[in-house]
């Protein structure tokens with residue numbers, strides 16, 4: 001029997017669950033593509049649920065088992081008009097933010113469901129272009145939904161290390 005998932009808007013109270021999902025996703029799924037020392041330095045900050053996203057109304061979780069009253073958050077992600085980092089807003093452009101699927105729950109269409117919701121809502125609010133900073137391993141996920149690579153970049157970690165990332169975008 002297939003699992004039932006529920007996609008809903010995330011709230012402040014999901015902080016612990018979202019951090020758990022991001023920890024599993026980033027720790028286990030990024031290990032194949034990155035230097036272990038760089039990942040070890042980068043992950044503590046990268047896997048923390050972001051309060052501004054949880055409060056945004058455009059950040060989502062997928063839950064399993066909610067019909068038992070003990071739902072478990074197994075995927076998360078969302079979009080904002082503010083760019084990650086500097087927070088600038090550009091007319092018609094939105095940013096895909098903090099996607100992750102628990103490593104035990106991948107390839108079930110959970111991130112795809114959230115991305116589809118992001119696209120529909122962003123489009124309805126006048127956005128024509130979605131951008132993201134993808135990890136190396138997530139490039140194929142975003143490419144499957146029409147994103148193309150716009151640049152190769154990296155995040156500085158601890159002054160001496162770098163975490164390679166992929167800048168991608170798509171018209172919606």
Ligand SMILES: CC(C)(COP(=O)(O)OP(=O)(O)OC[C@H]1O[C@@H](n2cnc3c(N)ncnc32)[C@H](O)[C@@H]1OP(=O)(O)O)[C@@H](O)C(=O)NCCC(=O)NCCS
Nearest residue numbers: 025029100101106107108109110111112134135138140144
């Ligand atoms: C990227 C990520 C969010 C995808 O989550 P997911 O729930 O497994 O993705 P979905 O099941 O919705 O995938 C939908 C489609 O995307 C593509 N896709 C997803 N993961 C893929 C992978 N590892 N390799 C190739 N294609 C992939 C496939 O076309 C897939 O459809 P299919 O399973 O029918 O072939 C997840 O792998 C993850 O958390 N990775 C680590 C953290 C990360 O890099 N997050 C992105 C922020 S930068």
